[in-house]
Amino acid sequence: MCGATEGGLSLDGIDVNKEAVIQGQVLRAAADGQSEPVPNAYVRLLDRSGEFTAEVPTSATGHFRFFAGDGQWTLRTLAPKADPVDRVVKAQVGSVAEVTVAI
């Protein structure tokens, strides 16, 4: 579990030393002032020129993960009844970039 983030996706079985992981969770503000995970969102990974590189649907707990490369990336999140949200993130081989996206 070395390197795994509290509450995040398990990194069991993944050699983090060889990967530039970008992962996180999509959250939506709930009526009680708390935030709740969004399981039916789509997270797109755009490269430094804004070009699409990959896309994943979020899991039941709102989580997503990409195996990217060194450099700057943009996460674009689409979800029902919400405007798209862009987040810029830096990735590096050997580390895990954790991102929380609020929609």
Place this chain on the structure above:
Amino acid sequence: MSRENSLVSAQWVEDNLDNDKVVLVEVDEDTTAYDKGHIKGAIKLDWTTDLQDQVRRDFVNKAQFEALLSERGVANDDTVVLYGGNNNWFAAYAYWYFKLYGHSDVKLLDGGRKKWELDSRELTDEATSRAATSYTATEQDASIRAFRDETVAAIGVKNLVDVRSPDEYAGRLLAPAHLPQEQAQRAGHVPTSINVPWSKAANDDGTFKSDDELREIYGAAGLDDSKDTIALCRIGERSSHTWFVLKELLGHQNVKNYDGSWTEYGSLVGVPVALGDEPGEA
């Protein structure tokens, strides 16, 4: 072909949910997606087990395809509407497959599963059962499938459209970024192939761009529509998406999909490979 003949909207699908002659078929890269929820009445095709030979690297043959569709309850005169995740990559792959085996009326749901979900339309986990049929396929249509030797011979001669992401094309990545980088093949691209990522053809919600926008994109990228075209990617699914755009939406005549794609080409001994962002020389 044209947009009207080959593409239907989410609303059209919703209006035809109870039409028994319209068969919805979900095909996903994530083969468990269907089981978590699918459009009412849709059947599932698993691209790894249903559509691929389980021993050789090849498709199921004509007899296997006939047995598959007969067992799933698809008739020759049914309207087959394919949809799936990943912006319809694997649905487009299956579309190409249905064309390869001569199904006459097959369409894609524009935007696929993503558009359906973003519209907050209903998904169900209800099992679908259709009465078995006696499906008859044609021999494979060789005019839409390219093999490796034809791809090598096309260098500097035909349009080669590599639809992977720029980083895969240049050799900086070996696979889409949501998959671990575990392949052992050489990185790079077929010399003289142009890079038009499949995603250029789609809006963020997965629907296809307009015909005018699509013509502009491929024209600006240097695609000469007087020449024959071979589309390729990593395993032939994203290039099915672009094959669909060029052949079915824009009506280009001779467009083939190279399903061996980079996982085959990048492992061949002795063929030329170009690295970097430029097409390279023949």
